[in-house]
Amino acid sequence: MRPFDLDLLQTLVAIAETGSLSAAAPRVHRSQSAVSEQIRKLEQHCGLPLLVRGKLGASLTPAGERLVVHARRLLALSGEAFRDVTGTLLAGDLRLAITDYFRPATITTLLKRLRERYPQLHLHVATRQSLMIENRRDFDIGVTMRFPDDDAADEDGRIRLGREPLAWVASPAFAFDRAERLPLVVLPEACALQRLIIRTLNQTDLNYEIAHTATGVAGLHMALAAGLGVACLNRSAIPAGMAIFDAGLGLPAMPDIEFSILPPQAGESGLVTEVRHLLAKELA
Numbered sequence: 001m002r003p004f005d006l007d008l009l010q011t012l013v014a015i016a017e018t019g020s021l022s023a024a025a026p027r028v029h030r031s032q033s034a035v036s037e038q039i040r041k042l043e044q045h046c047g048l049p050l051l052v053r054g055k056l057g058a059s060l061t062p063a064g065e066r067l068v069v070h071a072r073r074l075l076a077l078s079g080e081a082f083r084d085v086t087g088t089l090l091a092g093d094l095r096l097a098i099t100d101y102f103r104p105a106t107i108t109t110l111l112k113r114l115r116e117r118y119p120q121l122h123l124h125v126a127t128r129q130s131l132m133i134e135n136r137r138d139f140d141i142g143v144t145m146r147f148p149d150d151d152a153a154d155e156d157g158r159i160r161l162g163r164e165p166l167a168w169v170a171s172p173a174f175a176f177d178r179a180e181r182l183p184l185v186v187l188p189e190a191c192a193l194q195r196l197i198i199r200t201l202n203q204t205d206l207n208y209e210i211a212h213t214a215t216g217v218a219g220l221h222m223a224l225a226a227g228l229g230v231a232c233l234n235r236s237a238i239p240a241g242m243a244i245f246d247a248g249l250g251l252p253a254m255p256d257i258e259f260s261i262l263p264p265q266a267g268e269s270g271l272v273t274e275v276r277h278l279l280a281k282e283l284a
Helices: 008-016 023-027 032-046 062-086 107-117 130-135 190-202 216-227 270-283
Strands: 049-052 057-060 090-101 121-130 141-146 159-164 166-170 182-186 208-213 233-234 259-261
Touching: 008 023, 008 032, 008 062, 008 159, 008 190, 023 032, 023 049, 023 057, 032 216, 057 062, 062 270, 090 130, 090 270, 107 121, 107 270, 130 216, 141 190, 141 270, 159 270, 182 233, 216 233, 259 270
Parallel strands: 090 121, 090 141, 182 208
Antiparallel strands: 049 057, 141 259, 159 259, 166 233
């Protein structure tokens, strides 16, 4: 059995992260036609289709999804081996701003793993609302949440980390009297998701009230655990023990949300660029 070509795997990962062959092409410093040819070779090597191409871009087949998991590991190991042999280290201080909707239960573990793997890389992490991350660039790398319908194309330089569905959730112990107003647990009005929730509910006949406003997702989790109301959260931000809530009220369906790493700033250092792509591999 012939080994995988790392260049081909890198191209597949780039497509998975950007969502299209055209967006992946500049990431791997190739033309779109060359990217297409690389995927053809990789599919021929595997004997399986890895991508489904459509008008909105390219998506992974089940085989492609499995291969991307292995590809990221192989590419990370290759980079680690190169740095070890050449004595090149990721070293320095770097400021990371991240929305607290992004995998709150596992992000600290991931950052801890990075610190152990790269002990000379000092990440200074700030948790902020996505709007602040988008508008204030007093950091080196930003991880933000947006709605896929936002006016931002794949070609804007962002690295897409993936989409997640939104769901209405509450504690299984939450007791709701349908004769009362539905109590909501939300973040402050500056939160784009909170504004979407209110705007969507106002288009229905549901009778609701804001029962608790938390300053962050951790506080929202505590309010949910206390049974103070119902929240709308993305999949990775739903805390353990919560249940999907409907109670026959016909709560409106909500759109998916998308997480991405912001594009580089002018004059970005080589260290920041390398860490950005490292984070993309770890977070996607």
